[in-house]
Structure formats: structure tokens, C-alpha cells
Amino acid sequence: MAVNPGDNGVVPFKFVSGDLSLDFVNTVDWTDQGLRDERLADYDSLVHWAESSGAISADVALRLSDRAFSGHEKTAALSVARELRSILEHVFARIARARAPDEGNLQALNKFLGEALGRVHLATGSGEGSGGALQWSWIGMGSEPTCMLWPVLWSAAALLSGEEVQKLRVCAGVACGWMYLDRSRNGLRRWCEMSTCGARAKARRHYERTRGRA
Numbered sequence: 196m197a198v199n200p201g202d203n204g205v206v207p208f209k210f211v212s213g214d215l216s217l218d219f220v221n222t223v224d225w226t227d228q229g230l231r232d233e234r235l236a237d238y239d240s241l242v243h244w245a246e247s248s249g250a251i252s253a254d255v256a257l258r259l260s261d262r263a264f265s266g267h268e269k270t271a272a273l274s275v276a277r278e279l280r281s282i283l284e285h286v287f288a289r290i291a292r293a294r295a296p297d298e299g300n301l302q303a304l305n306k307f308l309g310e311a312l313g314r315v316h317l318a319t320g321s322g323e324g325s326g327g328a329l330q331w332s333w334i335g336m337g338s339e340p341t342c343m344l345w346p347v348l349w350s351a352a353a354l355l356s357g358e359e360v361q362k363l364r365v366c367a368g369v370a371c372g373w374m375y376l377d378r379s380r381n382g383l384r385r386w387c388e389m390s391t392c393g394a395r396a397k398a399r400r401h402y403e404r405t406r407g408r409a
């Protein structure tokens with residue numbers, strides 16, 4: 196949910212959802228009037244988000260920043276990222292309301308997923324301590340401009356097909372639209388964050404009560 200931008204005018208990233216793919220959806224506010232407070236303003240902010248979220252390592256982030264992607268490649272990658280985010284928002288919002296996602300969005304998600312999972316690669320572990328386990332990685336991680344989306348897709352697929360999908364909620368805050376997994380013991384979490392949407396609702400209730408009294 197929106198907070199005041201910092202001194203540099205940048206709205207900070209937040210990681211409050213409990214899932215990488217939901218945190219990705221929460222890089223913008225989904226309001227009735229359209230998108231607000233875009234945090235993925237340019238390609239560099241996409242790379243920065245991916246590193247901050249743990250989707251990619253600092254090493255991969257550095258490689259992406261160092262690579263001489265053209266302006267066109269960066270713009271295209273950013274637009275692909277926003278497209279995926281929009282598809283995920285649709286699918287998650289439907290599922291959170293116990294409705295099936297529409298076929299077009301599901302197909303688009305599956306297309307993204309197919310491209311990402313085609314990159315998964317298993318290799319023999321290095322060193323003594325691997326215990327014989329194979330190590331998995333992504334082919335092209337750090338060299339494709341949209342590689343940070345692969346772990347996001349992995350996370351989305353795991354969430355959508357797992358038991359925790361029942362805990363998927365959309366924030367009850369006005370003009371927020373952020374999503375999270377309600378892992379609270381009583382299952383009554385209503386807000387993306389108590390300190391923003393929760394506090395705002397509380398202030399509104401207080402205002403309405405005192406106005407009613409006046």
C-alpha cells in the first residue's frame with residue numbers, strides 16, 4: 196500500500212506478502228482508477244526489486260547492471276515484467292475470491308511458465324558436502340534481461356498448485372489491491388500492513404464516529 200515517497204521521490208519496495216510472486220504483484224497499487232505508485236519505474240528498479248526480494252543474487256544483479264543491454268531491450272524487458280505482473284494479479288485476485296481465472300490469462304501464464312521452466316537445469320553438485328544431491332539452476336540467469344521473472348514464475352506456480360493458496364487474500368484497504376498469505380493463527384488478517392492500510396481504516400472509523408457525535 197502507498198506510503199509517502201522518500202526524499203528522492205522513490206516509493207520504497209515492501210515485502211509483506213509472504214511469497215515472492217505476491218511481492219512482485221505488490222510493486223504497484225491496484226486501484227479502481229488504475230495503477231498507482233508504480234515501483235517498477237524503469238529497468239534498473241526491476242533489477243533492484245529482484246535483488247531486494249531475493250529473486251536473484253547480488254552477483255546476478257551486478258551482471259545484469261553491467262551488461263550492455265540496449266535501451267530497447269531494457270524497455271521491452273520492463274514491459275514483459277509488467278505484463279506478467281498484470282496476469283498474476285488477475286489470476287491471484289480471482290483465486291482469492293474463489294473464482295476461476297479467465298482462460299486467456301491462464302494461457303498467458305502457462306506460456307510464461309513454459310519459457311521459464313525450459314531454463315531449469317540440474318547439474319552434479321560441487322564439493323564434498325553436496326551429499327550426492329544434484330544442484331539446480333537456471334540456464335541464462337544473469338544474461339537474459341528478463342531472467343529475474345523465472346524465480347517469480349516458479350514461486351507463483353508453487354503457490355497456485357499448493358495448499359497455501361487457500362490463505363491467499365487481497366488487502367481490504369481502499370485503493371490498495373495488494374495481496375498476501377494470511378498465515379495468522381486466527382486467519383483474520385485483513386490488511387497488507389497494519390501500519391498503512393490498517394491504520395488508515397482505523398483513522399477513518401474514528402473520524403466517522405467523532406463526526407457522528409458532532
Ligand SMILES: [Zn+2]
Pocket residue numbers: 196366367368371372373386387388392
Ligand atoms: Zn493494503
